[in-house]
Amino acid sequence: MEVVIGLLAVLVLFFAAGYFIRKNIYREVDRLEARKIEIMNRSLADEMARVKELKMTGQAEELFEKWRQEWDEIITSQLPEVEELLFDAEDHADKYRFKKSKEVLKHIERMLDAAEQNIEQIIEEIYELVTSEERNSSEIEEVREKFKKAKKTLLAHSHTFGNAHAKLETALYEVYEALKLFESETESGNYLAAREILTKQTAVLEQLCAQIEVIPALLSDCQTVIPNQLSEIKDGYEEMASQGYFLGHIQIQSETERISGSLSLFQEKISLLETEGIHESLQEIHESIETMYDLLEKEVHAHHYVLAETLKTESALQELHAEKLISKEETDAVKLSYHLSEEETSRLRHIDKQISSLQKRYTHIQDKMANEKIAYSLLKDELIELEKQMSDVKAEHAEYREMLHALRKEELTAREQLSEARTLLSEAARLVSKSNIPGLPAVYTELLSDAKRSVSQVSEKLNELPLDMVAVNVLLEDAVSASAKVREQTEDMIEQVYYVEKIIQYGNRFRSRDENLSRELSEAEKLFRHYEYESSLKKAATAIETVEPGSFEKIGSLVEEDLEELKNK
Template structure:
C-alpha cells in the first residue's frame, strides 16, 4: 500500500515538473519572439536607399570625408552589430530548447541591450545622412537670406555713411571680406564640398549678425558723444573760463588738466569706434562720463565754497571780537578773585593759553583773508582752513567758559560750605542735647574722644573758611572730613543711646524671671555695674540680652521692636 502511494506521488511530481517546464519554455519562446519582432522593426530603419543616394552624389573635401564616415558606421552596423543580435537570439532559443533557462535569460538580456544600442545608432545615422543629403539645399536657402541682409547693410552704409564716423572704412572692409566669402561659398558648393561650405556659412552668419549690431550701436554711441558729451565738455570749458574771470582759483589748476584728459579720452573713443571695438568704446565712454562728473563737482565745490567762505569770514571776525572781550573780562575776574582765594585750577595759565590761541588763529585768519583778496587761494581750501580755525575758536571758547565757571564756583562753594558748617554745628549741639536728655550716668571714653575729634575738625573748618584769603582746596578737604565725621558721630550717638535704653528695658523684662531663675539677679547686678560705673552700655546690653534669650527665646526682639516703634513715633 505504501509503495503504491509513493509511486502515485512520484507520477504527480513528474507531471507537475513537466507542466512547469512547459510553461517556462513557452514564456521564454514568447520573449524571444518579441525580441525578434523588435529586430525586424529595426531592419525597416536600415538606410540602404540613403547610402545608395550618397554613393551617386558627387562630393569633395569635408563632405566626402563625412560621407565616408557615415558609410563606415553603416557598414559596422550591418556587418557586425546587427548579426550579433541574430546570434544572441539564436543562442537564447537553443538554450531554451535544452532547458538551460539561466543561459537563455542571459542571452535574451544581451540581445535586448544590443537591439536598443543598434536602434539608437541607426537613428543617429539616419539623422546624419538626412543632414548630409539636405546640406546643399539648406546652405543655398541660408546664403540667400544672408545676401539679402548683406545688401540691406550696404545700402544703409552708403546712404548714411556720415552716421558711422571713422567706422565707415572698417565696415566697408568687412563687407568686402563677405563678398570674398560669398565667392568661396559658391566654389565649395559647385565642387560638392557642402560641409566646408556650411562652416563658411556659419562664419558668414556670425559676421552679418555682428555687422547688424554694429550698424545699430555705432550711430547711438556717436550720438552720445556728439550731442551729450561734447555739449558737456563745452559747458565745462565755458564755465571754467567764466569762473576764472570772476576771480576763482583752482587747486593746482586741476580743471585744465582734467579737460586735457577729457580730449585724450574722446580721441581714444573715436579710435576704438573706428576699429569697431564697441565694448572698449562703451567702457571708455563710461570712464569719460565719470571724469566729466568729477570735473563738474570740482567747479561746484568752488562755487559752494565761495558762499561758505563769505559766511565764515564774517562769523569768525565777530568771534574774535567776542573771545577777546571775554578773555579780557576773565583776566579782570581772575585778578579780583585771586585777592580772596588761592586759585587751584591754573586759571591764569589757562587764560594766557586762550589768549595765545586767539592770537595764533587770528594770524592765520588774516593770512587767508589776504590771499583771498589777491585771488591766490581756492575757495575750497580757504573753506577747509576757516573751518579749522572755527573749530579751534570753539575750543578756546569752551576753555574760557570752563575757567569762568571755575571762578564762579569759588564763591558758590564758599557759601555752600558756610551753610553746611552751620548745619554741622547745629547737628553737634542737637546730638549733645539728645544724649543729655537721656540722663545717662556717663559716656564711654571712645565716644567722647570721637566727639571732641569731630569738634576740632569743625573748628578747623570754621577757621579756614574765615581766613582773609581762602585756600578752597584745603577748605574742601576739611569740609569732606567734617561731613564724614558728623555723619559717623550721628550713627554712634544713636547706637549709644539705643544700647543704653535697651539695656534698661531688657533688664526690666529679665527681672520677671528672678523667681524661677536665681542667677537672673546676679546677671542684672553685673550688667548694672557695667552700665553705671564703666558706661559700657554695649556689654551691659549683651549680658542681659543673652540671659533673656536663654530663658525666653524671642523676647529681646519683642522689646527692641516695641522700643523702636515708640522711638519713631516720638
C-alpha cells in the first residue's frame, strides 16, 4: 500500500511539474508571437518612399531592389517559418518534450533577432543614401565657390607663387576632374559614390586654399624679406668691423650661411607644395635675425657708454684717491690726540688696497680698449662692475671719515658729562653747607670720596695723549652714576635731619607726661649726635606716632617748607 501511495505521489509531482513547465513554455510562445506580430506590423513604406524621390537609376535602383527583396524575404519567408516553429514548440510541450520545445524557442528568438537587425540595417542604409544626396546637394555649391575663388586667385597673382604655381594648377585641375566625376555619379544615381568623392575633394580643396593663402607670404619671406635683412646685417657687420668694433663673438657669417641654406630648402619644399612646418621655421629665423640685430645694436650702445663713462670713471677714481689722502692726514692728526684700535686703523689700509685694486682694473680696461681685442659690450659690463665697486668703496670711506669725526664729537660729549658730574657734586656740597647739619655719616663720606675719585680719574684720562675714548667712556659712566647718587643721598640725608629736629621739637611738649616717649626721643637724639640720621628718624617717628597718630604727616608739611627755602638760598 505504501508503495502505491509513493508511486501516486511521484505521479502527482510529475504532472504538477509538467504543468508548470508547459505553462512557462506557453507564456514564452505568447511573447515570441507578440514580437513576431510587432515585426510584421513594422512598415518600411515611408523609408522606401524617400528613396523613390531620388533618381531610380544606378546605385539607388540597385539598393532599392535589394532592400525590397530583403523585406519580402522577412515577411513571406522568415516570419511564416517562425509561425510554424511556434506551433511545433507548443506541440512538443504538450507531449512533455520540454527540452525539444525550449530548443525550438531559442531558435525562434535568434530568427526574430536576425530579422530585426536586418530591418534596422535597411533603415540605416536608406538614411545613409537619402542624407548623402541631401548633403551632396547642400555642400557642392560651397565647394564650387571655393574652387572658383582659388582658381581666380591663382590666375590673378600667378607671379607670387613662383615654381609652386604649376603644381597648384595641376592640383586644381585634378579637383575639377573629380567634381565632374561627382556630377556624373550623382546623375547616375550613385549617391554614395558621389558622397565619397565630394568628401575627399573637400579636404583636398581646403588644403589647396590654405596653401594658396600662405605660399605668397612664405615665398616673400624666403626670397625678399629675409635675404634683405641678411644683407643689411652683413653690411652693418662689415661697417662696424671697419670702425674698430670687435665682433668675433656674434658669429654673423656662420649664422647667415645657415639661414640662407634653410631658405633654399624651404623654396624647394614650397614648389612641391610641402608647406607644413615652414611658417614655424621662418618665425625662428626671424627671431634669430632679431637677435643678431640686437647684438650689433648692443655693441653700438656699449661703445657710446664706454666712451662716455670712461672719463667719468677716471675722474671719480682720482677724486677717491684724493679723498683717501685727506683721510690719511686726518687719521695721523687724530692719532696724536686719540687712541685708535687696530680694527679702526686697519679700515683705512683696507680702503687704500681697494682703491689701488680699482685703479689697476681701470688701467686693465684701458689696455683692452687700446688693443681693440674685446667687445664693447664686455667692456661695458666690466666698467659697470668697476663703478659698482667704486660706489661700495666710497660708502665705506665715508663711514670711516664719519668715525673720525665721531671721535672728536665723543670727546666733547664726554667733557660735557664730566662737567655735569662735577656740578652735581658742587650742588651737593652747597646743600650740606647751607643745611648746617651736625656732621656727615661715614657711608656718605665714603660715597662722596668715591665720586670725587671717579671724576678725577675721568679728568686725568681725558688729558692723556693719545686719548683712549673706550677707557674714558667706561670711567665716565661710573663717575656720572656716583655723582648722581651723591646728590640723591645728600637730599635724603638733609631731609632726614630736618625731620628728626622737627619731631624732637614737637615731641618735647609730651616728654613730661610720657616717660616712654621721653626715653625714645632721648635715644633718637643720641643716634642723631652720632650722625645716624636714618635710624634716628625711624625711632623718633615711631615714638611720636604712638603718642599722637598722624603727627608725622603734619610735621612733614613743615619740613617741606624748610627744604624748599633751603633750595632757594
